[in-house]
Amino acid sequence: xxxxxxxxxxxxxxxxxxxxxxxxxxxxxxxxxxxxxxxxxxxxxxxxxxxxxxxxxxxxxxxxxxxxxxxxxxxxxxxxxxxxxxxxxxxxxxxxxxxxxxxxxxxxxxxxxxxxxxxxxxxxxxxxxxxxxxxxxxxxxxxxxxxxxxxxxxxxxxxxxxxxxxxxxxxxxxxxxxxxxxxxxxxxxxxxxxxxxxxxxxxxxxxxxxxxxxxxxxxxxxxxxxxxxxxxxxxxxxxx
Amino acid sequence: xxxxxxxxxxxxxxxxxxxxxxxxxxxxxxxxxxxxxxxxxxxxxxxxxxxxxxxxxxxxxxxxxxxxxxxxxxxxxxxxxxxxxxxxxxxxxxxxxxxxxxxxxxxxxxxxxxxxxxxxxxxxxxxxxxxxxxxxxxxxxxxxxxxxxxxxxxxxxxxxxxxxxxxxxxxxxxxxxxxxxxxxxxxxxxxxxxxxxxxxxxxxxxxxxxxxxxxxxxxxxxxxxxxxxxxxxxxxxxxxxxxxxxxxxxxxxxxxxxxxxxxxxxxxxxxxxxxxxxxxxxxxxxxxxxxxxxxxxxxxxxxxxxxxxxxxxxxxxxxxxxxxxxxxxxxxxxxxxxxxxxxxxxxxxxxxxxxxxxxxxxxxxxxxxxxxxxxxxxxxxxxxxxxxxxxxxxxxxxxxxxxxxxxxxxxxxxxxxxxxxxxxxxxxxxxxxxxx
Numbered sequence: 001x002x003x004x005x006x007x008x009x010x011x012x013x014x015x016x017x018x019x020x021x022x023x024x025x026x027x028x029x030x031x032x033x034x035x036x037x038x039x040x041x042x043x044x045x046x047x048x049x050x051x052x053x054x055x056x057x058x059x060x061x062x063x064x065x066x067x068x069x070x071x072x073x074x075x076x077x078x079x080x081x082x083x084x085x086x087x088x089x090x091x092x093x094x095x096x097x098x099x100x101x102x103x104x105x106x107x108x109x110x111x112x113x114x115x116x117x118x119x120x121x122x123x124x125x126x127x128x129x130x131x132x133x134x135x136x137x138x139x140x141x142x143x144x145x146x147x148x149x150x151x152x153x154x155x156x157x158x159x160x161x162x163x164x165x166x167x168x169x170x171x172x173x174x175x176x177x178x179x180x181x182x183x184x185x186x187x188x189x190x191x192x193x194x195x196x197x198x199x200x201x202x203x204x205x206x207x208x209x210x211x212x213x214x215x216x217x218x219x220x221x222x223x224x225x226x227x228x229x230x231x232x233x234x235x236x237x238x239x240x
Numbered sequence: 241x242x243x244x245x246x247x248x249x250x251x252x253x254x255x256x257x258x259x260x261x262x263x264x265x266x267x268x269x270x271x272x273x274x275x276x277x278x279x280x281x282x283x284x285x286x287x288x289x290x291x292x293x294x295x296x297x298x299x300x301x302x303x304x305x306x307x308x309x310x311x312x313x314x315x316x317x318x319x320x321x322x323x324x325x326x327x328x329x330x331x332x333x334x335x336x337x338x339x340x341x342x343x344x345x346x347x348x349x350x351x352x353x354x355x356x357x358x359x360x361x362x363x364x365x366x367x368x369x370x371x372x373x374x375x376x377x378x379x380x381x382x383x384x385x386x387x388x389x390x391x392x393x394x395x396x397x398x399x400x401x402x403x404x405x406x407x408x409x410x411x412x413x414x415x416x417x418x419x420x421x422x423x424x425x426x427x428x429x430x431x432x433x434x435x436x437x438x439x440x441x442x443x444x445x446x447x448x449x450x451x452x453x454x455x456x457x458x459x460x461x462x463x464x465x466x467x468x469x470x471x472x473x474x475x476x477x478x479x480x481x482x483x484x485x486x487x488x489x490x491x492x493x494x495x496x497x498x499x500x501x502x503x504x505x506x507x508x509x510x511x512x513x514x515x516x517x518x519x520x521x522x523x524x525x526x527x528x529x530x531x532x533x534x535x536x537x538x539x540x541x542x543x544x545x546x547x548x549x550x551x552x553x554x555x556x557x558x559x560x561x562x563x564x565x566x567x568x569x570x571x572x573x574x575x576x577x578x579x580x581x582x583x584x585x586x587x588x589x590x591x592x593x594x595x596x597x598x599x600x601x602x603x604x605x606x607x608x609x610x611x612x613x614x615x616x617x618x619x620x621x622x623x624x625x626x627x628x629x630x631x632x633x634x635x636x637x638x639x640x641x642x643x644x645x646x647x648x649x650x651x652x653x654x655x656x657x658x659x660x661x662x663x664x665x666x667x668x669x670x671x672x673x674x675x676x
Contacts, residue, residue, distance in 0.1 A: 026656070028648040030612055031605070032675045033463065036644070040460055041476070049476035056469045056501075058508070058604050076479070174480060175453050196456045199674055201449040203647060206654045208449075213661045218654070224455045225462075227646030 034059040036196050043194035045071035045181050071181055078177040079170075083112045086180065097187045104183050106136050106143050110150055111176045114167050117153045125154065200224055253668065256304050259297030259407050259422050268293035268334035271411065279419040282318060282411035294324075294334045294410040297422065301327070301378055301405050306438065306667045309377035309431045310407045311388075311421045314349070317370040318416030323349040325374050327385065327405035337410040343403045346410065347374060347387040347394075354387075354397045365394040373428045376407065381666040391428035402663055459644055466642035468500030468615050495522060495618035503618065507611040508604070512546040515614065523621070538617035540570045540577060544584050545610045548601055551593055560588070616640040 038059045041050035047065050054061050070093055077086035087108055090097055098105050109132055116125040129151060137144035149164055156162035166172060182194070207220055219229035261277035270284025271293040280295055301308040312325045326338035326346035339346025339355025346355045349368045353361030368374050368389055375388035378401060385398040409418060421427065457480060464473040495503075499518060506514040519535075520527050526535055543566045550559035563585065570577050583598055590596035600606065619640050641649070648671060655669035 026649050026652045028645050028652070028671065030608065032671065033642070033644050033648065036675055037460055037463055040456060046476055046479045048479055049472050052472040052475040053464075053469060056472050056504070056508075057467075058608060072479075079480070171454055174457065178453075194456075195675060196459065197451060198446070199651060200451045200455055200459075200647065201446050202674065203651045203654065204449040204451060205446045206651065206658065210654055210658050210661070213658060216661070218657060219650075221647065221650045224451060224647060225458050225643070227641075227643040227650075229650070 031059075035062075036199070038062060040194055040196045042068060043181075043185060044178065045075045047072045071184055074184065075177045075181055078108075078111065078180060079173050081115045081118065081173065083108055083115060083176075086177075090180065090184065093184065094187050097183050101183055102136070102140070104179055106133075106140075106146075107176055107179060109133055109136065110146060111173070113147075113150055114153070114172065117150075117159065118168060122154060253670075256302035257299055258302050258305075258308070259299045259310065260424070261298050261422065262420060263296050263298045263406075266334070267295040268410075271295060278421070278424075279315070279417065280409065280411065281316075282414060282416040284414065286318075286320070286322070286413040290335050292335050292337050292410050292412045294328075294332070294336065294338060294408060296328065296332070296334075297407040297420075299406070300330070301380075301407070303380065303404070303665045304668050306381060307377055307379050307431065307435055309375055309427065309429070310423065311373055311375040311427050311429070312409055313373045313419045313421065314368060314370050314417075315419055316415050316417035317349065318411070318413040320413035321349050321367075321369055321416070322412040323368075323416055323418060324355070324410040324412075325349075325376050325387070326355075326408055327376060327378065328408040329403045329405055332406075332408060337412065338408040343405070344408065345385050345398050345401070345405075346408075347376065347397065349374075356398055364397055365389060375427065375429045375431075377431070378405065381662065383662070383665075388429040391430070393429065393434070402665075459647070463642045463644045465497055466615075466619070467612065468497060468504045468618075470497050470501035473497075495622050500615050500618050503614055504611045507545065507607055507614065510549045510552065510607070512542055512549055516542050516546075519614075519618075535617045535621070536570075536573065538614040540573075541610045541613045543567065543570065544580070545607070547584060548587070548606070551587055552602060556588070 034053075034057050038050060038053055038057075038061060041047075041053060042062055042065075045068050047068055050061055050065055050068075053059060070089070074086045074089045074093075077083070077089065087098065098108070113125055113129055113133060116128060129147065133143075133147050137147045150167060152164050153159040153162065153167060156164075159165060160168055203221070203224075210218065211220075221227065221229045262273055262280060264273050264277055267273065267280075270282055270286070270291060272281045272283050273295070274280070277298075280293075282293055284291055284293065286292075297310075312323075314323060317323065322337075324337040324339060324346040326344065328338045328341065328344035332338070332341055332344050336344075337346055337348065337355065338344045339348065339357075339361070340359050342357045344356070347353075347364065348355060348361060351361060352363075352365045352367040354364035355361045365387060366389060373390055377386050377388070378384070379386070383399065383401045384396045385401050386396050387394045407420070407422070409420065411418065460476065461473065464470075464476065499522070503515045503518055506512075506518070516539075519538075523535075526539065543562075547559050547562050547567075550556075550562060567581060567585075571581065572578065584601060587593040587596060587598050587601060590598075593599065594602045652669060652671055659666050659668065
């Protein structure tokens with residue numbers, strides 16, 4: 001029994017720099033980061049950025065960029081606010097994509113509604129909501145909630161200063177575009193999940209796992225925009 | 241940064257060796273081990289409780305796998321069928337059954353019970369007899385031991401397993417005869433399927449984590465800005481309709497994005513003089529290499545790169561002239577610099593430097609490396625004295641690492657820390673698997 005410890009009896013506060021791997025160093029090669037960025041451009045359908053990045057950084061594009069042209073055109077249509085055009089293009093490509101994904105379908109229809117409201121087409125917006133969105137909302141309470149939130153845009157004189165103004169933002173279009181893009185990717189089985197979001201999720205998951213393991217402190221990173229770590233001032237001497 | 245061969249070798253990690261055969265140097269009494277060291281037979285009477293003959297594998301369970309597993313096939317259950325399969329540590333007494341002693345774990349044939357640190361077992365699984373195959377596995381990350389019978393998993397037998405263990409088998413009645421499979425032959429149990437399922441489950445868990453919708457987009461933008469990939473940033477912004485383009489030349493920045501992009505482009509095209517010209521134009525004091533400061537590394541690499549570019553153009557005499565006139569300023573600054581100079585000058589020894597052992601210095605990758613070092617120095621200079629480095633969109637300061645790099649380093653460290661707090665057991669995280 002001697003060498004068997006009790007649970008929770010883990011080494012705490014080692015004086016070594018934390019988190020060094022078996023090789024003793026933590027180093028990330030530039031080439032790997034470039035490949036991650038290229039993978040992001042390719043999977044998200046940013047053809048021009050991929051092409052420029054290949055030229056500027058010398059990173060291989062992984063796939064023939066022409067094969068992602070469809071996705072690029074669909075993405076751009078959503079980002080321009082031309083959701084109907086994007087949905088037509090998707091259906092030309094593979095009608096099953098929208099048929100099988102009710103969440104995605106709802107989000108795109110919701111985006112159409114948002115675009116109508118943006119263009120101040122109030123009558124059309126209401127008709128569209130009643131005819132196409134309300135039936136979807138009946139099937140799913142979460143959809144209904146989102147529909148109600150979207151229609152709230154109509155209640156404000158200036159929706160762009162209202163509490164639901166986020167719906168009119170560029171980011172909203174981008175999110176819809178990304179969601180659609182990833183559905184097409186799945187249907188085409190061309191690429192797996194984009195790697196960059198997966199790595200961010202893995203970091204979040206890993207930090208939670210480490211927290212469960214023991215409460216020994218370590219610099220935790222919660223802000224993925226700045227890369228700042230909490231307790232970093234306290235922990236700095238431990239880093240090399 | 242210094243693209244030497246040594247740095248490259250650090251990357252290849254060799255996995256620990258697994259048990260491959262029975263340990264014939266030290267095993268219990270009354271045992272006869274076959275020539276191939278994979279079968280063992282009990283040749284005693286087995287009348288006393290201390291007459292057990294136990295034998296272990298030649299090596300311990302490797303610490304760097306997710307799951308370790310081996311199997312035992314019962315050729316003959318002998319007189320009483322009192323065979324035990326399991327794990328035990330190095331100090332295990334070989335006259336005892338695995339499970340009876342501390343730091344030993346066993347699944348026993350006669351009653352199907354599981355044993356740990358006790359002569360009294362607990363109900364666990366079915367008994368096993370002649371013709372059966374039982375397996376024993378350790379899940380190193382969950383610290384669990386499980387057993388299988390004829391290809392079917394019997395569930396977790398023990399939790400919180402920590403010791404370094406060896407596959408261990410005990411025999412205790414006449415004519416008992418077992419054959420051990422350490423993986424040279426296919427297993428009855430689909431261990432690969434189990435591992436794949438584990439990985440899949442974990443991946444699903446990871447995917448359920450949520451990150452801010454714009455996180456990736458912003459991360460990529462700040463990466464492009466950090467390294468001065470201005471054209472890509474422009475194309476990305478145009479495509480993604482991002483609002484936050486950011487001006488090329490920021491207030492208080494000594495070198496703006498446009499400058500950094502131009503330096504990168506020039507270095508990429510082999511125009512080292514042009515790149516240096518831009519630096520000196522902005523900061524005249526850089527004409528003379530300083531003893532210290534953020535530009536020492538950059539100036540050194542630029543100087544070396546100029547030498548390399550001359551060699552690329554087959555201008556050997558000019559290259560030698562350049563080396564003579566400018567390398568001495570850097571000699572003796574650091575061991576790294578001296579070693580790198582040696583590597584670089586070695587290029588002269590080869591008729592075809594591209595095909596030489598130092599050929600990596602002649603590649604585009606090396607140009608990129610030099611561009612990165614120079615870019616880092618320009619960023620450092622831009623944030624000197626300005627505390628508000630985050631105002632630059634995360635492009636400056638912080639040891640001149642891009643946010644993406646900070647995140648990836650954090651991921652590697654957290655993963656390594658998890659393993660360290662698990663007594664250094666479990667798979668070793670390999671970032672490459674997630675990047676390529």
